[in-house]
Amino acid sequence: MRVKQPILLLLFLLTFSSCRDFLDVKPLESISDTETITNQNSALTALRGVYSALGDGGYYGTSFQSIGYLSGDNVQWTGSQSQVQEFINKKVNADNSTISSAWIAIYRTINRANNVLAKVPTVTDPSFTTAQKNQYVGEAYAIRALAYFDLARTFGGVPIITSPTEKPTDNSGIKRSTQADTYAQVLKDLDAAEPLLPTTVDRYRVTQRTVFALKARFYLYQKNYAKAEEYATKLISDATNYRLVKPYGAFFQSDARGTAESVFEIFYNGTTEVNSHRGQWQPQTNGGTRQWAPNDALVALLNNPAIGGNRSVLVAKDNQNRWYGNLYYRNPASDPSYIFRIAEAYLIRAEARAQQDKLPDALTDLNAVRDRAGLTALTATTTPTKDAVLLAIENERRVEFALEPHRWFDIVRTGRASAVFNLSDANRYVLPIPVQQLLTDKALEQNPGY
Template sequence: MKRSYILLLLAGTLSLSACSKFLEEDPNNAIPAEKAITDAGTARAAITGVYDGLQGYYAANYPTLGTITADNVVFNGTLSQYLQLDQNAIPTDNVTTVAAYQGIYKTINSANSVITYVPGITDPLLTQAEKEKILGEAYFARALGYFDLARGWGGVQLQLKPTTNINDAKGIKRSTLDQTYDQVLADLTEAEKLLPEDATTRNRAQKSTARALRARLHLYRKQWAEAEQYASLVISNTAKYELVPYKSFFTAPFLSRESVFELTFSANDRNTYWNLWYPSSSGGQYTLKPSNALVAKLNNPAVGGTRNSLIAGTGSNVYGVLYNTSATSTDPAYLIRLAELYLIRAEARAQQNKLTGAEGAIADLDAVRARAGVPASTAVTKEEILLAIEEENSVEFAFEAHRWFDLIRTERAGVVLGLTNKNYWLFPLPYSDVLSDPDLEGKNNPGY
């Protein structure tokens, strides 16, 4: 999925007669989306571009924002952009936050083009079923984009039409966090209607993918019954999903039954995120390093169990190996795993005081623990169970984009990280965006 923002994807199909129009001022290296997305081939190319956008910000930038900012991962390099994240002292021009923020909006814009122009295609080669599938994927991608913006930056500008020039974005003020999450829900509702449910596909959106993200959305909004309901819809799909031995989900071949949604890479479309985790002796930069506290947990049989396979090395040179295909750079980007759905349901049930029994929080928590080869939880009270779920999330998703966002949504960042100034629980909007957009002027997040 090489990066493309609806460039001249079908140049070979243009008529040679177009040469006679060489005096026209249309650009010769790109064409407008309304002219580019016109048939089955261009519709397929456009949705591929949307997935490419997701790859762009999930290959490294967004997972880094969810890890080094918390307590499982520490800075071990030389680049200031990562040191700033590690110290939670993030300027408005931090390279990683800016790249993630702008990359998400590029993906949303690509999805907007698909949503706007695909319905008008009348190509007989594009069946109604395929058209609905493409549209459903675009709605899901836009929902994911706005969800990721909301949990990182708060309420944002909701751009729902393709932006082809700066004037298209004029007059769009920042929405509230609730309004942004409302848009995510609307898009996920539409995506679930349109998407198919394939028995094997895990690297493209499906009905179950939309349901899984909706479960996460409801958890963030503290809508416990709905979070439980949608997590259960995915967990109950036993024909497609099951918890697998821990190490097997991140060793080749990928796309295990544990995976609900991931982004796959290839030798021609590489994910080099391993480079930030591996030591120089293995060809990496070793910028992101497991904290000593996390290493102790992973090596504790009663806490980490088989999850100690997440790390390698000894002494002061322990490093993370979730992203491990250094020879080929084909690690997937892990977005949703079944273990998350179990822990979402566990938390939602605990919040509803459903603590024990076959449909209680402990049962779901212990399902994840048993898969990792650790003993059943000894938590008893609601408060103990919620803390146990928090700890399980921390270890289970140690190097995935969870820990920081979990501590922010539960308002535990002050206690756990010592970050008591809530202004810094959100990332800053890019200085360049605030400076150039009159609708954002003076509207950065408090504290920046």
């Protein structure tokens, strides 16, 4: 993948100067991606760089996540920047700055993971144990899998790059793979990661349990419902470590982080690393811009006791009586980004079971999420058919993950975009390849319809 020189510098010259509390090592300043990994300490620094890229503002820090919820039907744009409104209108153009930012940030994450994968196995530091090497490599595989999964569901097929980009001529001229081949790379990486990782619980760092979560989501997207159920069950059955905390707001309110709700979240310290989501959601009186706000439909759903239940804590009113989203609220901006919560495992398993005609079991999982929200249980009387159960799950996911990046991808993957979004042009179910990438690498081809 050839990119403009400033972007290339980001890909292979960025230093790993930020500090993650959950990776217990001080940063090594001004070390390039091409020279970092010579011993155990520098290997850990390089791995920290992978996590830092994952939490970057272009990826799970803001831009990529915003694609997932701005493109849905829960959020309105209150500002004047037309490129954000493109997501609301479902008419994203190739020169959109958000998709460009996300593309660059995701490939930066892949490049850093590739660096770890290429170099960690060759380190001869006697203090660097085989178990540590396996863990670092497993983490890099899993994060690279997540990155390609996000690319595939957003853009379709993309260039698959599995070696580090160390100079401008590396990895240029690589054509796009198909979406199916890109998803195949995701599974290959997850399969490679799973046996290398520890079985411990760590909500900020990839473990074998994180891979279970990513595989459950992956198989749901692939419509392999038996495997989706299997991997979701691996998490749900570990009730000692993963459970739906009550009430709903307990996983994020009162500065909570790393609760039993969380399978994998990104840590921000609020000083050297901030989650810029906060500024977009909070109103001016709280030091934000409120440029993203819950729309009237979502506010009505969340405040309906029979639908939102205690999830109404996701929204609040400012001093001008305007609703704003309150998932990201901390000052300084140290709110976690939630990549996978145990609620998703329940709803994945509910959907997978419904698709396999296990309707009573599907309702049990769905009702676990509803119970946490303070809602009454659905029954075979209220939801008597497979279609009714699947629609109830879809509606529950809309409210449960109201301000998280699921809604757009959920409706597209289930083939419901025409009915729900009135979007009949199937070309718009994936986004355009950013125009900057097309201009700088002639091997890339644009998606149809753009």
